[in-house]
Amino acid sequence: MKLSKHAAFWPIAARNLLRYRGRTIAVLIPLLATMACLSALTFLKDGTLAEALTALSALPDVTVQRREGGRDGSTGEEILGEISRYQNVRTAQPRIWGRAEVEGEAPGEAILAGVGADLLARLSESGFSLRSGRFLRDDDRGRALVGRLYAERRGIAPGDHIDLVNESGQRVAFTVAGVFDHRARLYAGGLILTDLETARAFFNYDPGRYTDVGVYLDDPLRADQAALRISAAREGVRAFTRADLADAARREYGSRAGTSQLLWLMLLVSAGLTAWAQGSSVSLEMRKEIGVLKAIGWRTLDVIEIKMMETAMIGLIGILGGGLLAIAYLRLGAPLLSSYFLDGAGAAVPFLPIRIGWSGVFLLLLLGLAPLSAATVIPAWRTGTIDPDRAIRNG
Amino acid sequence: MIDVKSLSKVFFQHGEEIPILADLEMTVSRGECVIIDGPSGCGKTTLLNIMGCLARPTRGEVIIDRRRTSHLPEHFLCELRRSRIGFIFQQFNLLPGFTALENAALPLAPLGIGSKERRRRAEPLLDFLGLEDRKDFQVTDLSGGEQQRVAIARALMNNPEIILADEPLSNVDALTAERIIGVFRDLLEKGKTMILTDHSPLLARSLPITNAYRLERGRLS
Numbered sequence: 001m002k003l004s005k006h007a008a009f010w011p012i013a014a015r016n017l018l019r020y021r022g023r024t025i026a027v028l029i030p031l032l033a034t035m036a037c038l039s040a041l042t043f044l045k046d047g048t049l050a051e052a053l054t055a056l057s058a059l060p061d062v063t064v065q066r067r068e069g070g071r072d073g074s075t076g077e078e079i080l081g082e083i084s085r086y087q088n089v090r091t092a093q094p095r096i097w098g099r100a101e102v103e104g105e106a107p108g109e110a111i112l113a114g115v116g117a118d119l120l121a122r123l124s125e126s127g128f129s130l131r132s133g134r135f136l137r138d139d140d141r142g143r144a145l146v147g148r149l150y151a152e153r154r155g156i157a158p159g160d161h162i163d164l165v166n167e168s169g170q171r172v173a174f175t176v177a178g179v180f181d182h183r184a185r186l187y188a189g190g191l192i193l194t195d196l197e198t199a200r201a202f203f204n205y206d207p208g209r210y211t212d213v214g215v216y217l218d219d220p221l222r223a224d225q226a227a228l229r230i231s232a233a234r235e236g237v238r239a240f241t242r243a244d245l246a247d248a249a250r251r252e253y254g255s256r257a258g259t260s261q262l263l264w265l266m267l268l269v270s271a272g273l274t275a276w277a278q279g280s281s282v283s284l285e286m287r288k289e290i291g292v293l294k295a296i297g298w299r300t301l302d303v304i305e306i307k308m309m310e311t312a313m314i315g316l317i318g319i320l321g322g323g324l325l326a327i328a329y330l331r332l333g334a335p336l337l338s339s340y341f342l343d344g345a346g347a348a349v350p351f352l353p354i355r356i357g358w359s360g361v362f363l364l365l366l367l368g369l370a371p372l373s374a375a376t377v378i379p380a381w382r383t384g385t386i387d388p389d390r391a392i393r394n395g
Numbered sequence: 396m397i398d399v400k401s402l403s404k405v406f407f408q409h410g411e412e413i414p415i416l417a418d419l420e421m422t423v424s425r426g427e428c429v430i431i432d433g434p435s436g437c438g439k440t441t442l443l444n445i446m447g448c449l450a451r452p453t454r455g456e457v458i459i460d461r462r463r464t465s466h467l468p469e470h471f472l473c474e475l476r477r478s479r480i481g482f483i484f485q486q487f488n489l490l491p492g493f494t495a496l497e498n499a500a501l502p503l504a505p506l507g508i509g510s511k512e513r514r515r516r517a518e519p520l521l522d523f524l525g526l527e528d529r530k531d532f533q534v535t536d537l538s539g540g541e542q543q544r545v546a547i548a549r550a551l552m553n554n555p556e557i558i559l560a561d562e563p564l565s566n567v568d569a570l571t572a573e574r575i576i577g578v579f580r581d582l583l584e585k586g587k588t589m590i591l592t593d594h595s596p597l598l599a600r601s602l603p604i605t606n607a608y609r610l611e612r613g614r615l616s
Contacts, residue, residue, distance in 0.1 A: 005507035012504055019492030292488045295449050296502045296549060297477025299470055385469070389441075389450035392488060 006305070013309035020286070027314055027372070035322025035368050040329050040337060042360045045253050047353035052249040055184040056242050058126040060093070060214030061223045063245070067236045074209040079237060083215055088226055090218045093119045094210035096199040100192070101165035110150065112164060112192045114199020119214070123180070128187070133158030133178025141198055144174040148181040149189035149351070164192070166202050174198075189351055215239070284394075290383045291391025300384035307380035311373050319368040323356075330354050396588055397423040397446060397557065402455035404441055415441050417613040418455070425556070428579075428589045428602055433610035439592035440485065440561050442610065446590060447482050447559045448472040459557070477502060481550030483560040487542045489534040489549075495541070496521060496530040499548035506553075520548045525574060540571030547578060558582060560591045564598060576601045 017024045064083060066075045075094070083092040097113035117138045123145075131148050146156055156162060160176045174194065182188050200207070217226055227239035240248075290303050329337075330352055338352055383391055399421035406413045415438040423429050431439055444450040446457055448464050456465040459479065464472060476482070489498045499521055500513035508516070521530050524544040534542055543566060550558060560579075564572045579602055583589060591598055599607060608615045 002507040004509065005505060008504045008507050008509055008513075011510050012501075015493065015497070019490075288488075289490055292484075292490065293501070294473065295447075295476065295482055295484075295488070297473055297553065298502075298505050299473040301470075302505045387450045389444040392449075392484075 009302070009306050009309055013306050013313060016306065016310055017313060024314060028318055031314065031318035031368065031372065032321050032325065035318050035364065036325035036329065037322075038367060039319075039323045039326035039364055040334060042364060043326060043330060043354045043356055044334065044337065044352065046357050046360045047355035049249060049253050050355045050357075051184060051186055051353040052253070053246055055186040056245050056249070058128070058182065058184060058187065059242055059245065061217040061220045062215040062227045062230065062239050062241055064092075064213040064215060064230055064237060064239045065211075066234075067238060074205060074211060075213050075237075076210070077208045079234065080210070080213055082233060083213060083230055086226065086229060088217050088219055088222055090216045091118060093214045093216070094196065094212075095119075095214055096196060096203055096205050096211045098167075098203050098211065100202070103163040103165060103171065110164070110190050110192050112144075112194060112199060112202060114194050114196045114202075116196045120193070120195065123193075127184070128180045128182050131179045131181050133176065135180075136177055136193070136195055140177060140195055142172075142174060143177040143194065143198070145178050145180050145193040146176055147188040147191050148179055149185060150192070151176075151179045153189075162192075164202070166204070168204065172202050185351055185353065287379075287383045287391055287394075290380065291386075291388040291393075294384065294388040295392065300381065303384045304377055304380050307376050308373065311369070311376045315365075315369040315372050318372075319364055322368070323361075323364070327354075327356075396425045396427075396460060397421075397590070398458040399442075399446065400456050400458065402442075402445065402452045402457065404438070404445065404450075405453045414613055416445075416452075416610075419613075419615050421608065421615060423588060423590060423606070425588055426583070426586045427605040428583050429591070429606045429608065430599055430602075430604050431590070431592045431608045431610055431615075432594050432599070433592075434594065437610045438613055439594075439610055443559050443561050443590065443592055447480050447557075448476050449482065477505065477553060479556055481553070481555035481558045483543075483547055483550045483558065483563050485562040485565055487539075487546040487566070489542055489545055491533070491535050493534065494531050495526060495534055495537060495545045495548075498534055498545050499552060501549060502552045517548065517552065520551060521545070524548050524578060540567040540574075543567050543571065543575065547575065551582075555587075557588045557590070560589065562592055562594070564593065564595060572597060 064075060064079065066079065080092055080094055083089055093116050095113060095115050097111060099109050100112040102108050102110050120136045120138075123135060131151075133145075136143055136145060144162065146162070151157070154162075156176055156179070158176050158178050162174050162176060163171050164174060165171050174192070180188075180193070182191075194202075196210075199205075200209075203211075205211075215226065215230070217223060223241040223243070227241045227244070230239035231237055293303055294300070334352055399419050402416060402419040403414070404416040406415055419442065421429075431442065433439055441450065445452050448457075448459075448467075452465055456463050458464070459475065462475075464475065467475070490501070493501075496514060496517050500510075500517040503513045503516060518530065521527065521544075524547060526541060526544055526548070529537060529541055532541075534545060537545065543563065547563070550560075558579075563575055563579075567575065576598065579589060579591075579598075583603060589602075591602075593599070598604075610616075
């Protein structure tokens with residue numbers, strides 16, 4: 001097959017789109033709208049998932065929580081001591097963390113996490129780096145490390161004071177000891193680190209109680225075994241490996257995206273049906289034209305190729321245009337979508353995590369082009385296979 | 396060159412058989428000019444379409460250069476239509492939204508000829524047909540006669556040996572009719588084979604007709 005033949009068809013396909021402006025616009029508008037929504041959702045899902053997975057990399061090998069009366073409860077010294085004695089456990093570190101209201105010029109929420117001296121001393125091993133000031137010391141009380149993005153947004157520097165409000169509505173002042181950075185923007189933008197005792201006082205935890213315990217292993221490859229053993233040791237105790245949490249994140253954001261994607265896909269199919277209607281029963285003129293083209297020596301495959309080129313052009317305009325609209329929409333803060341998608345985490349995420357990756361783009365191309373191709377090529381093929389005489393006479 | 400043997404065509408409508416052509420026999424040799432006339436609706440267009448490989452007969456066969464076209468698969472028929480046959484439709488069948496030049500050059504596109512070369516090849520033909528100042532007009536902006544000449548240019552674009560013209564003068568004025576007859580005469584002088592349908596005497600009077608047939612009630616006489 002000569003390449004020049006395909007090249008010769010492109011301008012004709014482009015002219016066809018202009019000749020049938022009404023049909024082109026009727027297909028393009030719903031396609032653009034649908035692809036914009038699908039793209040926004042895909043970029044946001046991929047971004048959120050990537051961000052979540054990056055954040056998970058800084059977590060301990062196993063995270064241990066306790067259920068009390070069917071809800072997350074606090075863990076205590078007894079669990080901590082027991083876990084520390086297990087084989088393969090290098091260290092078990094208690095943590096107290098939760099949401100904290102931020103007061104000041106840029107109100108919002110942050111995650112305040114209190115960690116023990118051992119963990120504070122090993123922050124750099126978990127990917128935290130110091131941008132300014134200093135890390136916390138054993139005896140620091142009422143001091144905090146804030147993330148770079150958080151500090152930049154509020155113009156905070158070491159030595160400054162920040163006010164956080166706990167669940168009881170009490171305002172607690174913290175002195176900023178340092179500003180850290182982390183490749184997970186979730187931490188750099190919304191995490192405040194403090195010592196264990198300050199966090200205990202902030203969240204009103206009883207002495208010897210913690211939110212959870214982070215377990216670091218000598219052999220992280222055996223994290224599954226360690227998690228199983230910890231879970232089985234006491235009733236109500238749950239242990240998650242990093243892989244468990246990653247799976248949970250994939251399921252959570254996958255299902256949120258999946259539900260929406262399904263809705264938009266229905267719209268996409270309706271765009272395809274519009275194209276189908278325009279291409280088959282409605283456009284008798286188009287069928288007659290196919291008959292004429294065949295009468296002057298075009299093959300059925302030539303006709304289908306032209307239709308595929310038209311579809312590819314409309315599809316690419318729809319996908320690219322939809323993608324650009326999605327980026328603009330996401331840059332505007334993705335009203336509606338962000339609250340739905342980042343529900344539960346949105347308050348602590350001061351940015352929209354967006355990722356435009358190959359897999360997402362491939363998915364969008366597939367979703368955009370497949371129904372449209374079927375909707376335009378099949379009618380063209382059906383018309384192309386009948387005698388030119390019949391196509392011309394009956395349209 | 397073209398043999399029509401025992402050719403019949405039946406249309407089916409609402410489960411009912413409507414015979415259009417019955418047991419036709421015809422032979423057209425290279426360089427001949429054959430005219431088929433008959434009243435409206437007698438099947439002239441259907442016969443021409445079958446001879447031009449645009450439709451298949453219900454029974455019988457059309458043989459072009461010893462090839463039984465009725466039995467050839469569709470892609471062979473396309474090739475035949477592209478390389479050997481030029482078809483001039485009664486209703487022109489030009490594609491709206493394309494210019495006269497683009498319409499005339501359409502048969503060249505499947506040959507892989509780019510738009511510049513298509514233009515280069517179509518221009519002299521349109522000039523020859525007196526459309527030198529209408530080449531870049533949308534076909535919908537042309538008169539009936541001009542549209543017919545564009546349709547003729549399109550039919551001649553691949554330099555076919557056989558030209559089939561379905562009532563080529565029925566939608567044109569007298570001046571255009573004369574011009575078209577002049578073009579046909581030219582083609583016959585170049586050795587082309589022509590099969591025309593017409594129910595006006597003008598073509599028969601003006602062209603060197605070698606055989607004239609009358610089609611009535613599905614039969615040739």
